[in-house]
Each structure stands twice: as structure tokens, then as C-alpha cells.
């Protein structure tokens with residue numbers, strides 16, 4: 001049996017989500033974890049694995065609500081396998097690791113989680129407070145990669161992704177009006193999500209009127225920092241009789257990184273690492289892009305989602321601009337409904353895991369007001385940008 | 398003195414690059430074994446693993462690969478220079494590097510436009526120049 005087919009996602013959970021909750025981040029994390037365990041019909045006694053991104057605490061402030069060890073101790077879990085860390089194929093790389101541990105037999109039910117409190121941590125200081133070496137701290141030693149970008153005022157993902165978008169605009173004639181459809185679509189979907197942060201209607205004209213942060217990216221191309229936790233349980237397929245409901249099946253995963261692992265030295269900066277991860281994922285399944293009925297794909301910046309659309313084959317390389325024109329193809333009743341929860345752009349930067357959460361919710365038909373009436377059977381959850389990308393293809397039981 | 402974020406922080410491996418810039422030379426690493434040029438500088442050739450690599454002066458000619466006009470950066474001293482152009486340029490010798498494009502109206506920036514290096518002093522003490530690029534003048 002293919003390794004992926006030994007694994008299922010048996011439950012998901014999510015804490016309260018807010019712009020600034022000022023709550024104990026471990027408590028938020030545990031809210032999500034406990035909800036996921038109950039959703040699967042399991043108890044903490046059943047959980048014998050942990051996988052998380054990015055590991056405990058540290059910089060930038062609010063980037064990690066809890067590490068694996070804190071959660072293990074808080075829930076008194078007895079583990080056969082555990083892992084937490086940032087150096088992996090995107091945030092969902094942690095979940096893919098969990099699938100491998102389950103297929104390998106080291107664990108049967110792995111609790112996967114990701115929590116953030118960037119909203120509270122930034123306080124009134126804005127995003128600068130969590131930039132590398134933020135403006136309220138001493139100048140950092142710009143070693144390694146940063147030595148070659150910081151002197152030129154390119155200290156963070158915003159200008160790096162902006163330069164990639166500009167290259168795409170140059171090579172393929174992509175326009176701001178086309179890119180903006182990703183943000184407009186996210187806002188439209190967020191209005192149906194009770195946990196979303198920004199729900200006021202937004203038109204493409206509103207988008208175009210928002211201030212430029214780093215051309216061609218505008219304010220509404222950037223996700224919104226928040227507080228919250230997301231969790232899911234990866235279980236062995238043999239445990240299906242023990243579960244509360246038919247699980248979501250993992251059909252295939254992709255983790256490849258064949259290009260140079262760099263934000264500025266990757267060979268083709270009109271795309272990113274998802275180019276490689278997606279090719280690998282499709283090589284591990286007989287399903288095709290046209291079989292996918294819902295796509296939840298990372299939007300830390302809108303241009304990252306555009307790259308995912310192309311990489312996953314929902315449109316051809318360089319064709320995302322035309323595909324996005326008018327926004328119909330990615331709408332709820334479109335060719336490939338995209339980010340049905342509002343994405344990180346409008347529902348909050350829960351950082352990767354919310355996409356997998358939402359894909360499972362849609363496949364289970366539990367989306368409430370935001371449930372797709374098509375009741376999708378096949379979905380994609382993808383996370384990561386720049387030199388990190390991980391993707392899962394999911395099917396309904 | 399307020400912290401500033403635009404000064405390079407060389408280590409043993411990268412010091413020759415920044416020293417070269419202060420003397421108006423743009424140095425890249427060249428492999429004598431296979432002929433490949435590389436960036437960022439390494440003590441060995443990433444193509445053939447030879448350690449027979451040496452610093453060579455690049456011509457300073459480049460083409461613009463891509464860029465962004467940055468309007469938002471709270472870090473000093475960039476917050477006093479907004480907006481500015483962050484750019485990736487392809488050096489004539491092959492490597493791609495991050496830099497700034499200067500002396501060019503934003504609406505005249507275009508991918509593949511020819512550029513030439515210009516060494517701009519950004520600090521008296523310590524004495525620091527940065528390699529930036531402007532539209533080629535011939």
C-alpha cells in the first residue's frame with residue numbers, strides 16, 4: 001500500500017481567533033488540540049505522537065505559541081514519536097512528517113498543531129515590531145543570507161515576494177487587477193466565516209486604492225497578524241473503526257525542493273518551491289488537477305497563492321493572470337473554489353495550518369454558512385512560500 | 398547613535414567582498430578548476446567542489462532581473478529614504494545579486510535594462526560604501 005494511504009486525518013480543531021486576544025498562547029494552543037482530539041472521537045490517552053511547526057518560542061515575537069514539549073507535558077501525553085521544528089518543507093511539512101511517522105508505525109494518532117500570537121505580540125508597534133531585529137531592538141548582526149539583502153533595505157518577505165511578483169508581471173503580463181482578485185475573493189469568503197478578522201466587503205477598486213507596501217504589492221496583498229491555534233490529528237487507517245466519523249484520506253503529499261534554497265537565488269523567481277512540491281505530489285497519485293474541487297492554498301502574500309495556482313496545474317505556468325481575471329474561476333461556484341475560509345489575508349495569519357483545517361472542514365461538509373454546496377470530494381491543502389512548500393491532496397472517505 | 402540596519406557585517410569569508418566595495422571593486426568568486434563564478438562567496442566551488450577559487454573583479458555591468466519600489470520600512474535608516482528601489486540584478490559574469498537601483502525614475506525601470514555599478518558611500522565612520530546600480534551610460 002502507498003504510504004499516504006496508511007494515513008487519514010481524523011479530527012481538526014481551532015481556538016478562538018482574533019486580531020489581539022491577549023490570552024496565554026499555550027492555552028490557545030491547547031484549545032485547538034483538545035478540540036481536534038474530541039473531533040476525532042479520541043482521548044488524550046490515544047494520542048501517541050506530536051508534530052508541530054516551528055517549535056517553541058523565540059523570535060520573532062508571537063511566531064510560536066507553544067512547542068511540542070510544552071503540549072506533551074500540558075496534556076500528559078505518552079509518545080511513540082514527536083517532532084517540532086522550522087527547517088522543513090513549509091508549515092504543513094510537520095503534518096507530512098506525522099503521516100510518515102504513522103506509516104512507519106512509530107505512532108498511531110499524531111496531534112499536529114500550529115499556534116501564533118503575533119497580533120498581541122506586536123501590540124501597537126505594527127509589523128515592524130516583529131521584523132528581523134525590529135525597530136525597537138538593537139541592530140542585528142546580518143549574517144549569512146541577511147548580509148546580502150539587509151544593506152539594500154530588503155529585510156523581509158514583503159520586498160522579496162514583491163520582486164517575484166514583479167518578475168511574473170514582466171514575463172507574463174500579469175496585472176494588479178488580476179492579482180487583486182485573490183484578496184477580493186478571500187474577503188468575500190471571510191464574510192461567511194464567523195472567526196474571520198476582516199469581513200467588510202472589499203471591491204477590486206478598494207484593493208487598487210490600498211497603499212503600496214512594496215510594488216507591486218499593496219496592503220491588501222499582505223496577510224493580517226493574529227492570535228490563534230489550529231490542530232489536527234493524523235491517524236493510522238486501521239483505526240477508522242475507532243473514530244467518531246469517516247476521516248479525510250491522505251491521497252498524496254509533496255515536499256520537493258529542487259531549486260536553490262533561497263529567497264533570491266532560486267532559479268526562477270516567477271515561481272517558488274511549490275513548483276517542485278506540486279510536481280512530486282502529482283507523481284504520487286492517479287488523480288489530476290481537474291479532479292480537485294476545493295483548494296486551500298497559502299496566502300501570506302497574495303502572489304504566493306498565484307504561484308500555487310500555477311504550480312498545482314489549476315492553470316498553466318504564466319497563465320494565472322488570465323485565470324484570475326474577474327475572479328470567477330476561484331469563486332465559490334467557480335472552476336476551483338479557493339480559500340473558502342477567507343485565507344490569511346482576511347481570516348488571519350494562523351500560518352499554514354488553517355488551510356488544512358479548512359480543506360478537512362469542506363470535505364466533511366461542516367463549513368456551515370461557508371460550506372460549498374458542491375460538497376467537494378477531493379481537496380488540496382498547501383502551505384509555504386519562497387524556498388519552502390508542502391502540499392497534501394485529500395479525499396473524502 | 399541610533400541603530401542602523403544598512404551596514405554590512407562581514408565575517409572572515411566575506412570581508413574581502415566588502416573591502417573591495419570600499420575600493421570601488423565588485424568582487425565575485427571564480428573557480429579556476431571549472432571556470433564557474435558563484436555568489437554568495439564560498440570557500441569552495443558549489444559546482445565542482447574545488448577549493449581552487451579566487452576573488453575576481455566583476456565588470457560592474459548587469460541587467461535588471463526584477464525590482465520593487467519599497468514604500469514601507471520602519472528600520473533606520475531606510476525609513477528616511479522611502480521610497481527606494483530594491484532590486485535583483487544579473488551580473489555580466491553570471492551571478493544574481495540583491496542591490497538598489499539609483500538614478501532612475503520609477504516608471505523607467507524595466508526588466509532586462511542594462512545597468513552599471515556605482516559605489517555609494519553610506520557611512521563615514523565606519524567608512525562604508527555599498528554597490529548600487531544605475532542605468533548604463535554607454
Ligand SMILES: [Zn+2]
Nearest residue numbers: 428431442445
Ligand atoms: Zn568549480
